[in-house]
Amino acid sequence: MSQIKSVILFCLLCFSFTVFAVLPEDEKVPGGVAVIKLPKKYNQQTTPPSVYFDDVKVAVLKDGKNTDWYAIVGIPLTMQLGIASIEARQAKIRESIHFEIVDKAYTEEKLFFKENKLVTPNPELAAKIKEETKHLEAVFSSWSDKALENFQLKIPVKGRISGEYGSKRILNGELRSQHRGLDFAAPIGTAIMAAQSGKVIDVGNYVMTGNTVVLDHGQGFKTIYCHLHTVSVKLGEVLEANQKLGTVGKTGRATGPHLHFGVSLNNVRVSPKLFFVN
Ligand SMILES: [Zn+2]
Structure with a gap:
């Protein structure tokens, strides 16, 4: 039984390593980076939507062999805490995706x-x-x-x-x-x-x-x-x-x-x- 558990744990570790190998660490704080998975409907597309944060274009990337697209957003040190949003734009469609910025104490x-x-x-x-x-x-x-x-x-x-x-x-x-x-x-x-x-x-x-x-x-x-x-x-x-x-x-x-x-x-x-x- 414990062997099975070890195998499962090992697989989980491998999986999480594979999934997050190419993206930065996700830390939604002022001065940090928000790694935001875009809605599944974009997965079939070879070109992702353009994504904007505060009207500035942000990087969008697939994570290795994973089919999901991720927006990688730099958060300014001066950013207000609370709910923030990015906007996905494709053709005439504009879609807001929200995320939360939490506090971080700096020395x-x-x-x-x-x-x-x-x-x-x-x-x-x-x-x-x-x-x-x-x-x-x-x-x-x-x-x-x-x-x-x-x-x-x-x-x-x-x-x-x-x-x-x-x-x-x-x-x-x-x-x-x-x-x-x-x-x-x-x-x-x-x-x-x-x-x-x-x-x-x-x-x-x-x-x-x-x-x-x-x-x-x-x-x-x-x-x-x-x-x-x-x-x-x-x-x-x-x-x-x-x-x-x-x-x-x-x-x-x-x-x-x-x-x-x-x-x-x-x-x-x-x-x-x-x-x-x-
Ligand atoms: Zn310096």
């Missing part, structure tokens, strides 16, 4: 910068930061139809996690916005690898993020690598997963050498830990 983190100009920039620098933010917003809101096989990411650098996603940052004693990435502390020059195969859609040197690379993995799924010491890739280059794209540095607003790693879905920076497989 506080105190940071001190010797150079106060990056904490409270003068008007000229503030204008430059605003321009660069606008540019990066455009990079993140771009869409490519490239087929996306999965949402699995490899940890991009060997280092210690020194800054958690979502932490409320107190800069030189003043409460600022929440951290929209994950920081890995590592010595200057440590290799940084592409977390998944993707196309280089931005390379720049910005006031806040320093030397920066953005990769597009398809369907609004993107990763960003900041504060690099060196960048070894060019705009438009297509990288394999694990291919070196640069080295750890402390360019831009950084208290020490580290990689700031961010993950974006539907132009929302979400928690990278929901995607890691190693």
